Amino acid sequence: MDIHVSEEWLPVFEALASRVRLQIIQALAEQPMNIRELAERLGLSSAIMTMHVRKLETAGIIRTEMIPSRGGIQKRCILNVDTIRISFPNSAEEAREYYRVDVPVGYYTDFDVQPTCGLASVEKIIGQFDDPRYFSDPERVRANILWFGQGYIEYKFPNHMLPSQVLEEIEISLEIGSEAPKANENWPSDITFYLNGVRLGTWTSPGDFADRRGTYTPAWWPDEINQYGLLKVLRINREGSFIDGIQLSSVTVDDLPLGLHWTLRLSVEEDAQHVGGLTIYGAGFGNYNQDIVFKAYYSQKSVRQTHQSGIVIASS
Numbered sequence: 001m002d003i004h005v006s007e008e009w010l011p012v013f014e015a016l017a018s019r020v021r022l023q024i025i026q027a028l029a030e031q032p033m034n035i036r037e038l039a040e041r042l043g044l045s046s047a048i049m050t051m052h053v054r055k056l057e058t059a060g061i062i063r064t065e066m067i068p069s070r071g072g073i074q075k076r077c078i079l080n081v082d083t084i085r086i087s088f089p090n091s092a093e094e095a096r097e098y099y100r101v102d103v104p105v106g107y108y109t110d111f112d113v114q115p116t117c118g119l120a121s122v123e124k125i126i127g128q129f130d131d132p133r134y135f136s137d138p139e140r141v142r143a144n145i146l147w148f149g150q151g152y153i154e155y156k157f158p159n160h161m162l163p164s165q166v167l168e169e170i171e172i173s174l175e176i177g178s179e180a181p182k183a184n185e186n187w188p189s190d191i192t193f194y195l196n197g198v199r200l201g202t203w204t205s206p207g208d209f210a211d212r213r214g215t216y217t218p219a220w221w222p223d224e225i226n227q228y229g230l231l232k233v234l235r236i237n238r239e240g241s242f243i244d245g246i247q248l249s250s251v252t253v254d255d256l257p258l259g260l261h262w263t264l265r266l267s268v269e270e271d272a273q274h275v276g277g278l279t280i281y282g283a284g285f286g287n288y289n290q291d292i293v294f295k296a297y298y299s300q301k302s303v304r305q306t307h308q309s310g311i312v313i314a315s316s
Contacts, residue, residue: 200248228285
């Protein structure tokens with residue numbers, strides 16, 4: 001996992017700032033365990049252990065899955081990372097040039113969704129629950145949160161690259177989670193990412209969280225439904241495609257077709273192992289007060305390279 005010193009990675013730092021949670025990580029490094037086994041090993045109650053596990057899961061350090069047991073269903077905890085690399089601010093990092101575009105959740109350009117689904121602004125529900133027709137309503141551009149059980153949503157970001165510039169890395173950050181009827185923290189969903197039609201890979205969201213209110217979720221929003229997600233950072237560079245530093249695929253920026261815009265698709269596909277829906281949290285909802293943030297990092301070509309290449313960015 002690659003993180004840097006900023007507020008967006010605060011859940012990771014908070015998760016590690018506990019002797020108990022460090023002991024949990026050490027135990028899970030040996031083998032996956034359920035809540036009861038972890039509680040017995042550390043001499044804690046299952047209720048206290050559940051709280052610590054939730055912190056680690058929210059940070060993306062561990063993941064959980066529900067498995068059958070003699071008594072019914074048990075929650076098994078699995079270590080999700082083997083390395084965390086922390087990048088501190090430095091002059092070289094600050095010197096990196098990039099274009100940034102922030103796109104609100106409601107500014108999608110295409111969709112095909114199935115219930116459960118819906119949209120809302122920070123003031124009210126847009127249309128009605130579980131009616132995909134409202135995803136075409138003009139008022140949808142005011143949406144700060146949206147959710148659906150299966151299908152896809154697409155966003156377009158302008159490509160501001162000039163002929164004199166070389167694309168080095170694309171970074172996309174957004175707060176997302178699963179979509180369960182009402183909410184369920186143990187509701188895995190395979191979310192697949194595409195950029196300009198190229199499949200980057202799939203990340204499995206652990207659940208749809210409503211155990212506590214989202215930091216920025218409006219006061220009128222019901223307690224029992226989607227409260228917050230996980231901040232995910234998708235990076236595509238010359239080494240491959242990564243989410244939070246974990247490699248999704250070998251697709252690089254050089255594999256992406258150039259056009260006048262970048263098209264990001266988030267998809268929950270019908271043949272996925274876990275069809276658990278998708279919730280996207282924008283500014284005014286969830287734990288991170290941000291929309292979908294797109295950054296394109298670039299370097300400058302030499303004058304000679306620019307003249308030789310004669311690059312023209314054509315429409316896709």
